[in-house]
Amino acid sequence: MTGRYPDQVVGPQPVTPEQRSAYAYLSAVTERPTAQLWDLVDAVGPVEATDRIRRRQVGDALIDQTEARHLQVDGDQLMDAAHEVDARLLVPGDPGWPDWALLPLDRPRGRRRDTSGGVPTALRPLGLWWRGPVEPERALSRAVAVVGTRAPTAYGRAVTADLSAGVAVEDFTVVSGGAFGIDAAAHRAVLGVGGTTIAVLAGGVDRLYPRGNDGLLREVARTGAVISEQPPGTGVTRYRFLDRNRIIAALGSATVVVEAAARSGALSTAAWAAALDRPVGAVPGPVTSVASVGSHLLIRDRGAVLVGRAAEVVELAGGMGETADPIRGDASSWDGLDDITRRVLEALPTRGGLAPGEVAASAGIPPNTARAVLGRLMSTGVVIRGPQGWRRSGTGGVQMSLPVD
Amino acid sequence: MTGRYPDQVVGPQPVTPEQRSAYAYLSAVTERPTAQLWDLVDAVGPVEATDRIRRRQVGDALIDQTEARHLQVDGDQLMDAAHEVDARLLVPGDPGWPDWALLPLDRPRGRRRDTSGGVPTALRPLGLWWRGPVEPERALSRAVAVVGTRAPTAYGRAVTADLSAGVAVEDFTVVSGGAFGIDAAAHRAVLGVGGTTIAVLAGGVDRLYPRGNDGLLREVARTGAVISEQPPGTGVTRYRFLDRNRIIAALGSATVVVEAAARSGALSTAAWAAALDRPVGAVPGPVTSVASVGSHLLIRDRGAVLVGRAAEVVELAGGMGETADPIRGDASSWDGLDDITRRVLEALPTRGGLAPGEVAASAGIPPNTARAVLGRLMSTGVVIRGPQGWRRSGTGGVQMSLPVD
Numbered sequence: 001m002t003g004r005y006p007d008q009v010v011g012p013q014p015v016t017p018e019q020r021s022a023y024a025y026l027s028a029v030t031e032r033p034t035a036q037l038w039d040l041v042d043a044v045g046p047v048e049a050t051d052r053i054r055r056r057q058v059g060d061a062l063i064d065q066t067e068a069r070h071l072q073v074d075g076d077q078l079m080d081a082a083h084e085v086d087a088r089l090l091v092p093g094d095p096g097w098p099d100w101a102l103l104p105l106d107r108p109r110g111r112r113r114d115t116s117g118g119v120p121t122a123l124r125p126l127g128l129w130w131r132g133p134v135e136p137e138r139a140l141s142r143a144v145a146v147v148g149t150r151a152p153t154a155y156g157r158a159v160t161a162d163l164s165a166g167v168a169v170e171d172f173t174v175v176s177g178g179a180f181g182i183d184a185a186a187h188r189a190v191l192g193v194g195g196t197t198i199a200v201l202a203g204g205v206d207r208l209y210p211r212g213n214d215g216l217l218r219e220v221a222r223t224g225a226v227i228s229e230q231p232p233g234t235g236v237t238r239y240r241f242l243d244r245n246r247i248i249a250a251l252g253s254a255t256v257v258v259e260a261a262a263r264s265g266a267l268s269t270a271a272w273a274a275a276l277d278r279p280v281g282a283v284p285g286p287v288t289s290v291a292s293v294g295s296h297l298l299i300r301d302r303g304a305v306l307v308g309r310a311a312e313v314v315e316l317a318g319g320m321g322e323t324a325d326p327i328r329g330d331a332s333s334w335d336g337l338d339d340i341t342r343r344v345l346e347a348l349p350t351r352g353g354l355a356p357g358e359v360a361a362s363a364g365i366p367p368n369t370a371r372a373v374l375g376r377l378m379s380t381g382v383v384i385r386g387p388q389g390w391r392r393s394g395t396g397g398v399q400m401s402l403p404v405d
Numbered sequence: 406m407t408g409r410y411p412d413q414v415v416g417p418q419p420v421t422p423e424q425r426s427a428y429a430y431l432s433a434v435t436e437r438p439t440a441q442l443w444d445l446v447d448a449v450g451p452v453e454a455t456d457r458i459r460r461r462q463v464g465d466a467l468i469d470q471t472e473a474r475h476l477q478v479d480g481d482q483l484m485d486a487a488h489e490v491d492a493r494l495l496v497p498g499d500p501g502w503p504d505w506a507l508l509p510l511d512r513p514r515g516r517r518r519d520t521s522g523g524v525p526t527a528l529r530p531l532g533l534w535w536r537g538p539v540e541p542e543r544a545l546s547r548a549v550a551v552v553g554t555r556a557p558t559a560y561g562r563a564v565t566a567d568l569s570a571g572v573a574v575e576d577f578t579v580v581s582g583g584a585f586g587i588d589a590a591a592h593r594a595v596l597g598v599g600g601t602t603i604a605v606l607a608g609g610v611d612r613l614y615p616r617g618n619d620g621l622l623r624e625v626a627r628t629g630a631v632i633s634e635q636p637p638g639t640g641v642t643r644y645r646f647l648d649r650n651r652i653i654a655a656l657g658s659a660t661v662v663v664e665a666a667a668r669s670g671a672l673s674t675a676a677w678a679a680a681l682d683r684p685v686g687a688v689p690g691p692v693t694s695v696a697s698v699g700s701h702l703l704i705r706d707r708g709a710v711l712v713g714r715a716a717e718v719v720e721l722a723g724g725m726g727e728t729a730d731p732i733r734g735d736a737s738s739w740d741g742l743d744d745i746t747r748r749v750l751e752a753l754p755t756r757g758g759l760a761p762g763e764v765a766a767s768a769g770i771p772p773n774t775a776r777a778v779l780g781r782l783m784s785t786g787v788v789i790r791g792p793q794g795w796r797r798s799g800t801g802g803v804q805m806s807l808p809v810d
Contacts, residue, residue, distance in 0.1 A: 155691055284689030284701060286560055287713025296689060299704065300711045306704045308692025 015093040022046035023091040024075035027126040028231040029053060029066050032243055036061045038124065046091075046126075050075070081232035085206045085221075087131035092124075096136025098251060100124040123246060123276075125229035131205040132198070132225030134173075139196050139225065143173040144317040145252030145273070147245075147266040148182025148259045153291045156182060156259035159283050159308070161189035163256065166310020168195025172317060175200060175251045177244065178217050178226070180210060182258045182266070187220055197224045200248045202240040204232040242268055249273040254317035256281040256307060260294030267294050274302060275386050281307035281316045301371065302385065344373045345382070345392065353389025420498040427451035428496040429480035432531040433636040434458060434471050437648055441466045443529065451496075451531075455480070486637035490611045492536035495632075497529075501541025503656060505529040528651060528681075530634035536610040537603070537630030539578075544601050544630065548578040549722040550657030550678070552671040553587025553664045558696050561587060561664035564688050564713070566594035568661065571715020573600025577722060580605060580656045582649065583622055583631070585615060587663045587671070592625055602629045605653045607645040609637040647673055654678040659722035661686040661712060665699030672699050679707060680791050686712035686721045706776065707790065749778045750787070750797060758794025 023046050030037055040058060041049045052058050053066050082088060090097060100123055130136065146164050148156060164174050164186040174190045176183040178199035190197035199220045203209050205228050208217040220226055229247060230240060245265060249255050249272035257280070260266040270280045282304040285292030298304035307313050347362035348354065354362070360370035374390055377383040384393045428451050435442055445463060446454045457463050458471050487493060495502055505528055535541065551569050553561060569579050569591040579595045581588040583604035595602035604625045608614050610633050613622040625631055634652060635645060650670060654660050654677035662685065665671040675685045687709040690697030703709035712718050748768040753759065765775035779795055782788040789798045 155693070159692060283692060284697075284704070284711070285691055287564060287688060287690075288560070292689075296711055296713060299689070300717075306689070306701055306711070308701060312705070 013093075015091055019046050019093070020089055020091055021075035021079060022050040023127045024078045024089050024231065025050045025073050026053075026075075027089070027129075027229065028073045028075075028078060029069050031065075033124060033126050033229070034061075034065055036065065037126070041126070078231045078233075081206060082129055082131075085131055085232070087129050087205045087232070090128040090130045090136055090227075091126075094136070096138070096140055097128075098136075098140055100250065123250065125247065127229065128247075129205045129228050129231060130225055131227065132221045132223070134196055134198070134224045136225075139173045139198060140251055142171055142318070143175050143198070143252050144313060145175045145248045145255040145269065146182070146186040146258065147176055147248060147255065147269045148186075148257055149261055149264045149266060149291055149294070150179050150181040150183075151261070151291065152181045152185065152259045153285070153289060155285060155289075156283075156291055157185045160185040160258045161192075163258070163283070163307070163310050163313055164189040164197075165193045165195070167313050167317070168193050168197070170310065170314050172314065173198055173224070175248055177201075177241075177248055177265075177269075178209070178213055178220070180212065182260075184213055184216055186258075187216055191216075191219055191223065198251070199224075199226045200244055200251070201226060201228040201236075202230070202244040203236040204228055204230050204234040206232040207235065209236050241265060245269040246272040249278060250276055252278065252317065254279045254281060254313070256283070256313055256316070257295050257298055257304070258283045259285065259289075259291040260298075261290055262293045262297065264294045267298070270298055270302070270304065279316045280304040281313060283307055341373055341377070344370060344377070348383060348390055348392045350392045353386050353391045355389050359390060418498075420496055424451050424498070425494055425496055426480035426484060427455040428532045429483045429494050429636065430455045430478050431458075431480075432494070432534075432634065433478045433480075433483060434474050436470075438529060438531050438634070439466075439470055441470065442531070446531070483636045483638075486611060487534055487536075490536055490626075490637070492534050492610045492637070495533040495535045495541055496531075499541070501543070501545055502533075503541075503545055505655065528655065530652065532634065533652075534610045534633050534636060535630055536632065537626045538628070539601055539603070539630045541630075544578045544603060545656055547576055547723070548580050548603070548657050549718060550580045550653045550660040550674065551587070551591040551663065552581055552653060552660065552674050553591075553662055554666055554669045554671060554696055554699070555584050555586040555588075556666070556696065557586045557590070557664045558690075558694060560690060560694075561688075561696055562590045565590040565663045566597075568663070568688070568712070568715050568718055569594040569602075570598045570600070572718050572722070573598050573602070575715065575719050577719065578603055578629070580653055582606075582646075582653055582670075582674075583614070583618055583625070585617065587665075589618055589621055591663075592621055596621075596624055596628065603656070604629075604631045605649055605656070606631060606633040606641075607635070607649040608641040609633055609635050609639040611637040612640065614641050646670060650674040651677045654683060655681060657683065657722065659684045659686060659718070661688070661718055661721070662700050662703055662709070663688045664690060664694075664696040665703075666695055667698045667702065669699045672703070675703055675707070675709065680789075684721045685709040686718060688712055746778055746782070749775060749782065753788060753795055753797045755797045758791050758796045760794050764795060 026041060026046055026049060036059060040062065053062065053070050056063060079089060144167055146160065148160065160182050168174055168190040173196040174186055175198045176186045178201055187197045187199060197220055199217055201209060205226050208214050217226055245268045249269050255270055255273035255278060257266045257270050273280045280298060282295040282298040284295060284299065284306055287296065299306050305316055307316060343363040344359060347359045356371045356374060359374065363370060374383060382393060384391055431446065431451055431454060441464060445467060458467065458475050461468060484494060549572055551565065553565065565587050573579055573595040578601040579591055580603045581591045583606055592602045592604060602625055604622055606614060610631050613619050622631055650673045654674050660675055660678035660683060662671045662675050678685045685703060687700040687703040689700060689704065689711055692701065704711050710721055712721060749764060752764045752768040761776045761779060764779065768775060779788060787798060789796055
């Protein structure tokens with residue numbers, strides 16, 4: 001990470017107790033890490049940010065966002081509650097704090113903003129409550145997310161176990177969501193081979209959820225880690241599950257979906273991974289199985305790589321790091337494009353996003369054609385499929401002029 | 406097709422009996438349609454070509470290629486043998502003669518040449534022996550190839566039947582190879598819904614092969630067509646099966662592989678389709694099923710589209726025709742490429758082809774990285790995966806300079 005404010009610099013200088021307590025406060029004072037909150041923390045640091053929020057010396061948006069909790073939250077008290085379950089708070093500046101800054105959505109101007117007026121979720125959490133003996137720096141240096149439906153088939157469970165155990169013995173940490181079904185099968189298989197697994201919960205790390213996985217999650221906390229961006233005492237809600245999925249996607253260098261129905265939450269994790277430019281893998285199954293519909297959708301339409309063996313997951317999570325950025329398109333590369341491709345590019349916005357059907361309507365071409373062209377352009381890096389839909393990627397990228405042959 | 410020689414022009418002028426007899430001779434005088442034979446026919450027409458071959462007034466290569474059969478073959482006799490099984494010979498100039506000229510491998514300078522000194526197979530056959538009532542023009546205007554292993558699972562048979570019947574009722578002709586397993590399931594399902602199906606045999610249309618499919622192939626010949634580029638009386642050989650696969654791939658506007666083991670002949674059909682720039686679809690299955698290994702390989706590594714429903718096959722075969730040529734790379738588009746991509750491009754030949762491992766060795770990068778970059782470049786049209794391996798596509802393509810925005 002980078003130290004963009006005076007009181008936190010990279011390197012030997014450790015996080016002070018005062019800073020940590022401030023992050024604890026900040027992690028709880030809004031429901032989600034908002035763009036405005038991060039702007040403030042980036043500008044003045046966590047201690048001063050906490051102070052300003054308490055004294056109401058912040059902008060209108062932050063006033064609103066922190067209205068309900070600014071007096072009620074107590075950072076030290078949250079830290080004490082965490083210590084009761086042997087959990088601690090990992091914050092920016094700690095060894096192992098994930099390098100969120102490298103993620104495109106977390107760039108100062110690239111942070112996700114909801115133009116509809118709602119409060120968007122910033123990518124970076126303000127802290128990760130960490131319950132478990134495994135060191136973040138080691139555990140997250142080589143990690144893959146394995147997720148899927150809560151209602152898998154026997155085939156899905158078996159493949160999950162094979163893949164998870166297989167990557168665990170290759171020293172990958174397996175990150176999942178602690179849920180029933182595929183998640184539980186992944187955690188269990190890793191525990192079975194003595195590997196490292198991390199469960200990212202939607203609620204507090206002192207409230208192991210779901211209760212039916214209590215024993216499993218205790219074992220994960222005993223050997224690996226049960227983590228959450230939500231402070232101790234927080235219960236689960238639907239949107240906390242969705243927010244949680246971005247943490248799972250961001251911690252893995254790749255995300256693998258084993259089985260997922262058409263509307264599975266695993267698809268939201270995969271969408272986050274794709275938005276973060278992380279490779280997504282999906283395990284195919286019979287086309288007659290509803291539990292594989294989501295996986296097939298990912299492979300067919302969303303650029304996921306078909307994976308079926310642990311070695312293929314290792315390649316996805318480890319090997320892709322060695323390939324550099326995709327070829328970037330720029331204005332001059334529009335020369336020579338065929339007419340349909342040009343119309344698709346012209347139909348795309350540079351911010352926000354459109355559904356393929358909207359692109360098709362705007363370009364005056366059939367939806368299937370639009371989808372085919374979008375897929376082709378995505379693979380060149382010219383267009384991006386973000387959470388809001390398809391858009392053109394930034395221009396630029398012409399930095400070298402190398403001889404041919 | 407185009408009439409490149411004086412005695413055959415496009416349009417109302419029908420093929421004369423003399424020309425048809427000449428094509429019958431030419432289709433049998435070499436084992437395979439060779440580049441030299443087509444060069445001669447393109448230059449002087451079939452009647453004169455036949456005459457020159459008989460009189461040995463041809464180049465050394467053709468002298469060699471026709472040495473064994475030039476006296477023994479009799480075009481009229483072959484036509485008579487065909488008539489005995491109610492078959493006829495479809496030749497260039499006939500309505501419905503496939504538009505091979507549009508296929509990249511069939512361009513005058515792009516024709517496949519085997520630089521190792523062997524005799525390569527030209528894409529275009531010199532004729533198609535056609536046994537069945539269906540009119541070529543109608544049957545081939547909307548056709549999809551469905552192929553797969555001779556040893557499918559029950560799942561593979563069921564999906565083959567669903568897909569084949571599903572596209573047949575959408576007025577697609579289903580082209581397959583008449584073999585046991587997936588091929589037979591495809592033909593049968595189409596017959597079951599009263600659709601049109603064509604079996605492309607490796608031997609003569611008077612020798613229905615395999616014998617175990619005799620009843621099925623008779624029914625195909627009674628309602629659709631059993632066809633072959635090999636003249637009546639020809640038996641099957643291994644290389645005739647491989648040569649035959651190119652005809653299957655060329656007649657379908659897309660090729661779908663249902664189940665295929667790692668070394669299935671269906672993969673050669675898929676490779677031909679890819680070389681012809683036709684979309685390839687593959688049906689996924691359990692990753693634990695050996696019968697799906699080839700399909701997964703196609704999806705993972707060879708750009709095949711995952712298909713599971715007839716509508717997806719229809720989209721592949723019908724819709725892709727509406728998308729224009731892929732974006733072509735040219736020298737200027739090397740600007741701004743990352744180092745690894747550039748090294749991969751530099752490692753690639755413009756003729757022949759390399760295996761990914763050879764590319765990796767030459768570029769000094771890991772094989773997985775090479776494969777990932779090749780896949781990305783293939784989707785942009787900058788590199789091509791032909792039967793001999795990976796190569797750079799031609800330069801050029803910058804013909805328009807269109808305004809941006």
